[in-house]
Amino acid sequence: MKARLLAPVAGLLTATMVLAGCGAGGDRESDSGGEGGGASDVGVTEDTVTVGGHFPLTGVAAPGYSEIPTGAQAYFDYVNAAGGINGRQIEYIVKDDGYNPTNTSQVTNELVLQDEIFAMVGGLGTPTHSAVVDFLNSEGVPDLFVSSGSLQWGDDVESKPYTFGWQPDYEIEGKIIGQYIAENMPKAKVGLFLQDDDFGEDGEKGVRQYLDKQIVGVERYTSGNTDVGPQVAGLQAKGADLVIAFNTPSYTALTQLTSLALGYEPTWFYSNVGSDPQLVGSLLNRFSEGAVEGDNSSLNDVLTTEYIPGVDATDDPWVQLWQEVWDQEGEGGELTNYRIYGMSQAYAFVQALAAAGEDLTRDGLVEAVESFEDVTGPQLAPFRYSADSHMGISGMRVVELQGGKAEELTPVLVSDIGDAPIEEDSSDQASDAPPEGGIPDGS
Amino acid sequence: MNRFLDVWRHSVLGRHLLTALIGLAVVVVVLESVGDFRALQLAAMAYLGIAAGGLTVLTGINGQISLGHGALMAFGAYTTALLLDDPTSSMPISLVVLASTAVALLVGTAVGVAAARLHGPYLAGATLALAIAVPGIALYFGSFLGGEQGLRVSLPDVPVWALDLEYLLTGTEMSRSQYVAYLGWITLIVTFVLLANLARGRVGRRWRAVRDDEVSAELAGIQLGRARISAFMVSAAAAGAAGSVLAITARLAAPSGFTIVLSLTLLTAVVLGGLGYLSGALIGAGLLTFLPPFVTRIGGDAGLSDIRAAELAPLVYGLVMVLVILLAPAGLVGTTRMSLAGRRARRQMAAAGAAGATTGSPGTTAPHDSSDEHDPGTPQASGSTTPKGSTR
Numbered sequence: 001m002k003a004r005l006l007a008p009v010a011g012l013l014t015a016t017m018v019l020a021g022c023g024a025g026g027d028r029e030s031d032s033g034g035e036g037g038g039a040s041d042v043g044v045t046e047d048t049v050t051v052g053g054h055f056p057l058t059g060v061a062a063p064g065y066s067e068i069p070t071g072a073q074a075y076f077d078y079v080n081a082a083g084g085i086n087g088r089q090i091e092y093i094v095k096d097d098g099y100n101p102t103n104t105s106q107v108t109n110e111l112v113l114q115d116e117i118f119a120m121v122g123g124l125g126t127p128t129h130s131a132v133v134d135f136l137n138s139e140g141v142p143d144l145f146v147s148s149g150s151l152q153w154g155d156d157v158e159s160k161p162y163t164f165g166w167q168p169d170y171e172i173e174g175k176i177i178g179q180y181i182a183e184n185m186p187k188a189k190v191g192l193f194l195q196d197d198d199f200g201e202d203g204e205k206g207v208r209q210y211l212d213k214q215i216v217g218v219e220r221y222t223s224g225n226t227d228v229g230p231q232v233a234g235l236q237a238k239g240a241d242l243v244i245a246f247n248t249p250s251y252t253a254l255t256q257l258t259s260l261a262l263g264y265e266p267t268w269f270y271s272n273v274g275s276d277p278q279l280v281g282s283l284l285n286r287f288s289e290g291a292v293e294g295d296n297s298s299l300n301d302v303l304t305t306e307y308i309p310g311v312d313a314t315d316d317p318w319v320q321l322w323q324e325v326w327d328q329e330g331e332g333g334e335l336t337n338y339r340i341y342g343m344s345q346a347y348a349f350v351q352a353l354a355a356a357g358e359d360l361t362r363d364g365l366v367e368a369v370e371s372f373e374d375v376t377g378p379q380l381a382p383f384r385y386s387a388d389s390h391m392g393i394s395g396m397r398v399v400e401l402q403g404g405k406a407e408e409l410t411p412v413l414v415s416d417i418g419d420a421p422i423e424e425d426s427s428d429q430a431s432d433a434p435p436e437g438g439i440p441d442g443s
Numbered sequence: 444m445n446r447f448l449d450v451w452r453h454s455v456l457g458r459h460l461l462t463a464l465i466g467l468a469v470v471v472v473v474l475e476s477v478g479d480f481r482a483l484q485l486a487a488m489a490y491l492g493i494a495a496g497g498l499t500v501l502t503g504i505n506g507q508i509s510l511g512h513g514a515l516m517a518f519g520a521y522t523t524a525l526l527l528d529d530p531t532s533s534m535p536i537s538l539v540v541l542a543s544t545a546v547a548l549l550v551g552t553a554v555g556v557a558a559a560r561l562h563g564p565y566l567a568g569a570t571l572a573l574a575i576a577v578p579g580i581a582l583y584f585g586s587f588l589g590g591e592q593g594l595r596v597s598l599p600d601v602p603v604w605a606l607d608l609e610y611l612l613t614g615t616e617m618s619r620s621q622y623v624a625y626l627g628w629i630t631l632i633v634t635f636v637l638l639a640n641l642a643r644g645r646v647g648r649r650w651r652a653v654r655d656d657e658v659s660a661e662l663a664g665i666q667l668g669r670a671r672i673s674a675f676m677v678s679a680a681a682a683g684a685a686g687s688v689l690a691i692t693a694r695l696a697a698p699s700g701f702t703i704v705l706s707l708t709l710l711t712a713v714v715l716g717g718l719g720y721l722s723g724a725l726i727g728a729g730l731l732t733f734l735p736p737f738v739t740r741i742g743g744d745a746g747l748s749d750i751r752a753a754e755l756a757p758l759v760y761g762l763v764m765v766l767v768i769l770l771a772p773a774g775l776v777g778t779t780r781m782s783l784a785g786r787r788a789r790r791q792m793a794a795a796g797a798a799g800a801t802t803g804s805p806g807t808t809a810p811h812d813s814s815d816e817h818d819p820g821t822p823q824a825s826g827s828t829t830p831k832g833s834t835r
Contacts (some may be wrong), residue, residue, distance in 0.1 A: 057753035066750050073749075096739070096753035099591060102700035105693040106487060110736065113480035114618070127592045131695040196582065197591035222582055222682075223591065331748055391484060 024032045043118030044088070044360045049353065052093040052111040053122045054104050054129075057146075057352070060224070061099035064249055064279045064338050067092040067122055068147060069340025070331055071195020071322075072122060072259045075350070077329040079439055085353045086360070093117065101131035106242055108132040108172050111142055114335040119144055119365060122166070122345045126150045126198050134429040137162045142365050144352065145345045149173065149273070150198045151417060154384070154391035162362070164385065165392040166345055168307050170199055170246065172415045173271055173396065177244055179422050180398045180410060181269070182210045189216045191240025191266065193231060193255060195247050202245035203271060209419070216240050221251065228254050229262075229274065235263040243267070247274045252299075253283035257292065272396065275304035277404040278311070278336050296404025303409070307396035308378045310337045317433040318344075318378040325438065344378045351375055351440040376440070380430040391417065395425055455643050463636045469572050470628045475613055479620040483692060484732055486620075488628030490516075490688040491728035493634050495712040496721050497681025498640050502710075503554030503719025504647060505674035507558060507655030511570030514577035514681045517696070519543035520688025521581070524594035524696035536599065536691075540630055543687035544680045551679020552672065559671035574706045578698035593697025596690045598623070627688045634681050635721050641677060642721075650674050715767050717774025726775055735760060 043050040044318055057066045069092075084090060093115050095107035111117045112135070120136055123129045124147035133153070136143040137160050145166035146153045153165035168186025181188060200220060208215070217238030219231035232255055234254075235243055243266045245255060252274040259265070274280075277299045284294030292298070298407045307318040311334075314323075322343050326335040353360070355368035372385045381395035395414030398407035400410065412425040450457035474482055498512050524544040526534055554573060561569055566572065581588040581792050601622045609617035617625075641647055652660040653670045661667055690696045705783030716723025735756035771778035 057750045058757065069717045069749060094749040096749070096756075098697050100702075100704075101695050101697040102689070105695060106483070109480055109620075113478065113483070127697055127699060128597070130592050131693065131697065134597070135694060196585070222579075248531045 019024030052117040056099035057096035067338035068342040072346040073086040076345035104128040168219040170202035171206040174203040178207040178210030188242040191235035193245040482620040482624040486627040488732040494685035495724035497678040497707040501678035505650040508751040511573030515682035516686030517701035519683030520690035520696040523690040530597040547683020548680040583697040672810030717777030723776035
């Protein structure tokens with residue numbers, strides 16, 4: 001009995017002593033230092049480069065968003081099949097965070113510390129990604145093309161030198177929407193329906209620059225609360241005949257159903273995030289348990305914006321490329337707007353890899369993205385990247401949905417945060433076409 | 444060396460402290476041999492373990508159920524985030540954890556006063572409401588508590604004495620992840636020693652008495668309300684400490700981290716490990732921390748797409764839960780201990796029977812009594828005969 005008890009205690013104590021022995025004196029300060037500089041090419045080998053991203057693959061935010069990494073994966077496979085970039089195959093690791101920031105923090109630890117990714121590509125969500133943005137920057141991990149339009153990814157380069165936004169931020173989206181309405185519907189009584197976080201706040205800031213006087217009511221909802229009856233009724237009571245909504249796709253479906261139930265028929269103007277006709281159609285069907293037959297035409301007459309060509313633009317050379325990529329490398333199922341979103345981001349990343357050259361380092365990649373001037377790409381307006389700004393795509397156009405197709409109402413309009421004016425895009429970015437073979441080269 | 448054994452045999456406190464010391468040695472050995480990522484995973488296990496430990500005392504020993512412990516963790520986490528909002532803050536991290544514990548203790552007292560009047564499903568309902576309502580507070584006071592995006596926690600630099608100690612012991616630099624993991628596990632060990640002592644002493648006996656039979660307990664002079672409230676306070680304090688460690692580990696306190704799912708996860712950890720056993724809470728926490736990523740990785744390696752692999756984790760998690768409840772209804776630790784105790788009892792019976800048949804002397808069973816006391820580990824070793832006390 002004695003031996004049985006004592007053995008483990010003795011063993012452990014010995015083990016601790018042995019470990020202690022390894023240390024043995026010396027001055028801590030003098031031994032350290034000198035490292036850190038050479039760690040910049042983690043995740044890169046002669047013939048591979050490993051990148052990762054966090055996405056909601058399960059849970060409430062999964063419908064739609066979980067398709068984004070499948071699109072990116074397909075494009076990376078397409079590039080790998082053609083020999084990769086600078087002889088390196090792209091390995092893409094996707095982790096599920098269920099749209100819970102605590103999980104995001106855990107899976108990002110896993111990506112950075114265990115899988116040793118070279119860069120984060122397309123990490124999704126404002127609350128989720130803001131949980132890890134400081135960590136990524138303190139570890140010096142390039143954090144490219146965050147899948148969110150919050151301003152914080154790009155407006156403070158000094159404190160977040162490794163983070164880059166991608167899609168147009170919600171503020172310029174708000175400005176462009178605001179100006180369109182002020183010019184084309186000056187009599188409209190405008191109601192705002194906003195998600196109660198950065199998304200809604202940034203959007204409202206933009207809209208108010210142009211529409212402050214026309215706004216008759218503002219309602220906010222908390223993501224996760226599925227009853228939007230009070231908000232929609234509130235807008236109805238204020239007599240709003242045009243509702244600008246900054247919300248996620250589920251809430252597009254919920255507001256449509258609720259206003260149907262209340263007999264409220266304003267003109268709806270959904271921000272780009274919440275306006276995917278395919279997804280909203282299927283959600284309408286599901287939420288109403290079949291009572292509303294959701295399909296592509298459910299969002300007819302709805303106004304929205306677009307900044308990359310979607311599945312409906314079958315004539316667009318980019319969409320034709322995405323279709324080819326998806327047919328070749330996709331994992332089954334249809335090409336959707338979310339997959340195109342993933343592919344477009346992946347395209348920009350491949351472009352950055354190619355531009356960063358043979359000697360791939362993390363800082364080299366960041367520099368390459370900062371000098372992304374006039375690159376071709378599916379985005380309708382150019383990126384705003386520079387050493388002073390990491391904001392993404394600079395503009396979008398206003399469209400009206402008809403039968404799942406986007407009909408252009410304005411040319412591509414570009415702007416920037418703050419009181420930068422809105423101008424028609426002069427770069428002709430919208431009419432460029434992908435290079436032969438569909439893979440960007442270094443220049 | 445015999446002194447050790449004497450202490451082990453005769454002093455409850457000594458036994459707990461020795462176990463803690465061994466635990467600390469294990470923690471040091473393990474944390475020194477794993478990488479940064481594992482260290483952070485272990486820190487996650489620590490915060491789940493601390494909260495589950497508190498919950499197992501409340502539910503297993505005092506018989507109150509709480510579906511709102513995730514919300515109590517939120518109070519701890521937000522306190523930590525508010526105190527650590529500035530990287531240059533000079534507040535020692537141990538004080539931050541203590542302050543978080545104190546805030547959760549205060550909230551726990553308020554909830555405990557209400558909870559003491561409620562039973563069974565009503566108590567479950569009330570604490571469920573807590574779990575649902577608390578994340579809403581962070582949204583309502585969005586400008587102060589950061590709303591949906593929560594508050595970021597900026598961990599101060601690893602203190603110099605910790606760096607020096609680490610260097611003296613192992614000759615390596617202590618990374619931030621290691622520091623966080625040490626913080627988590629030391630908090631866990633301290634919490635568990637305190638919980639074990641409470642549960643084993645007079646307070647714990649009162650809690651158990653209240654759990655087992657209210658009328659008898661009251662007849663014996665125990666104030667039911669006071670016993671219930673004190674159990675809830677202790678449990679809430681543990682949740683607060685856990686929340687603090689969570690905020691430091693995740694570098695964030697955000698409402699979506701403290702939904703009902705977290706509360707249910709804690710309950711799952713307690714049920715998986717075995718109600719009323721601190722070691723069970725720890726094992727449950729370990730399973731919940733390591734199983735999902737492990738399963739996802741296996742799924743990914745087996746060629747499943749990312750989405751399918753991610754969906755595998757909840758499936759396996761559910762299956763394990765069903766299997767444990769079917770095959771080991773008292774939890775992993777509980778069932779093991781019961782079967783061990785059963786085997787020992789049978790052996791004693793057989794020995795007694797054999798002895799009785801050959802010599803007829805009843806005295807031969809005496810040595811077995813002392814061997815019983817060697818049973819190491821949890822406070823319920825010889826105290827509780829009904830590990831499924833939560834049925835009340």
